[in-house]
Amino acid sequence: MWKYVKWTFRILVVLIVAGFLHYTLPHHDIVRITNTYNRMTTVGSENSWAYASPDTGTAESAVTRDIRFIEAAYDDGSVIVYRNEDTGWVWPPYFKYDSSNLQAEAGNLKSTEAAPKWVSVTHYGWRFPFLSIYPNAVSMKEVAGPDVRIIPYVNIVVLLALAYGLFMLRRMWLQFWERMVEPAVAEVEETWDGVEAQAGAAKARAGGFFGRIGAWFSPKAKPKR
Amino acid sequence: MIAILRTAFFGFIGLTVVYVLVATYSRSVRREKLEKKFDAGGIEGDRDTYIEDGMKAYEHGLKHRLLWLVYIIPAVVVAVTVYLVNYQ
Numbered sequence: 025m026w027k028y029v030k031w032t033f034r035i036l037v038v039l040i041v042a043g044f045l046h047y048t049l050p051h052h053d054i055v056r057i058t059n060t061y062n063r064m065t066t067v068g069s070e071n072s073w074a075y076a077s078p079d080t081g082t083a084e085s086a087v088t089r090d091i092r093f094i095e096a097a098y099d100d101g102s103v104i105v106y107r108n109e110d111t112g113w114v115w116p117p118y119f120k121y122d123s124s125n126l127q128a129e130a131g132n133l134k135s136t137e138a139a140p141k142w143v144s145v146t147h148y149g150w151r152f153p154f155l156s157i158y159p160n161a162v163s164m165k166e167v168a169g170p171d172v173r174i175i176p177y178v179n180i181v182v183l184l185a186l187a188y189g190l191f192m193l194r195r196m197w198l199q200f201w202e203r204m205v206e207p208a209v210a211e212v213e214e215t216w217d218g219v220e221a222q223a224g225a226a227k228a229r230a231g232g233f234f235g236r237i238g239a240w241f242s243p244k245a246k247p248k249r
Numbered sequence: 250m251i252a253i254l255r256t257a258f259f260g261f262i263g264l265t266v267v268y269v270l271v272a273t274y275s276r277s278v279r280r281e282k283l284e285k286k287f288d289a290g291g292i293e294g295d296r297d298t299y300i301e302d303g304m305k306a307y308e309h310g311l312k313h314r315l316l317w318l319v320y321i322i323p324a325v326v327v328a329v330t331v332y333l334v335n336y337q
Contacts, residue, residue: 113256119327122335162334196274203277
């Protein structure tokens with residue numbers, strides 16, 4: 025029973041972290057831009073997390089605001105709609121404040137099915153019709169064709185940096201343990217040995233107390249009883 | 250405009266926390282290394298003096314100065330991101 029709880033918890037944590045990274049990290053679509061426009065959009069409480077926060081440049085109101093959109097089609101005919109909003113200076117850390125320029129670029133790259141211009145759109149976020157959320161286009165450039173291979177350098181670098189950060193955090197924690205906690209616990213135990221020799225009467229209570237404190241900090245030791 | 254300052258302010262606080270952690274870790278690793286080197290034998294003199302001298306040399310060394318990269322690298326990354334996203 026406990027095993028299932030533990031594994032469910034672990035899998036949930038992995039899913040949340042992976043989902044968070046998948047939402048935040050940039051992706052590339054190779055599409056043909058078909059339309060650009062803005063429309064008044066009401067942002068509700070259920071999907072406001074997927075829109076720019078109210079204090080960024082393009083988002084004047086928290087509830088209803090004019091949002092720029094870019095419509096596009098993939099090579100296979102399926103479609104995608106991007107929103108085009110400033111990210112501001114907090115999260116996600118794209119520091120995008122050129123939404124107007126991007127909209128102009130998108131308009132300039134518009135093309136028809138007969139004479140397609142293929143565009144690689146860098147974006148983050150998800151298209152989720154149920155919640156009315158749209159990926160945010162960050163930048164775009166024209167590419168040779170719909171099958172161009174794009175190497176996700178940013179993702180590679182960010183994931184490697186995150187892995188390195190976690191690795192270093194673990195090393196720091198182990199170093200802290202070895203240099204600070206273990207000597208302190210050893211000292212407490214020595215002190216306790218002295219106390220034990222002198223005062224037999226307080227043994228049960230004091231032993232439980234010090235033992236418990238030691239047990240908080242020790243990975244292996246069980247509380248002394 | 251105020252958003253940039255806010256980001257800079259909280260970024261500075263966050264990076265200072267990282268700096269303190271990394272500096273403490275680096276110092277601790279250096280001290281452990283010195284202890285182990287002395288305990289391996291072959292070094293004349295007092296153990297504490299040897300370690301304190303080694304730590305002083307570390308404070309003025311290149312490795313200790315490289316810790317400033319904790320501030321410099323994120324600032325450069327942000328600057329490059331701003332350039333690539335907005336001016337390309």
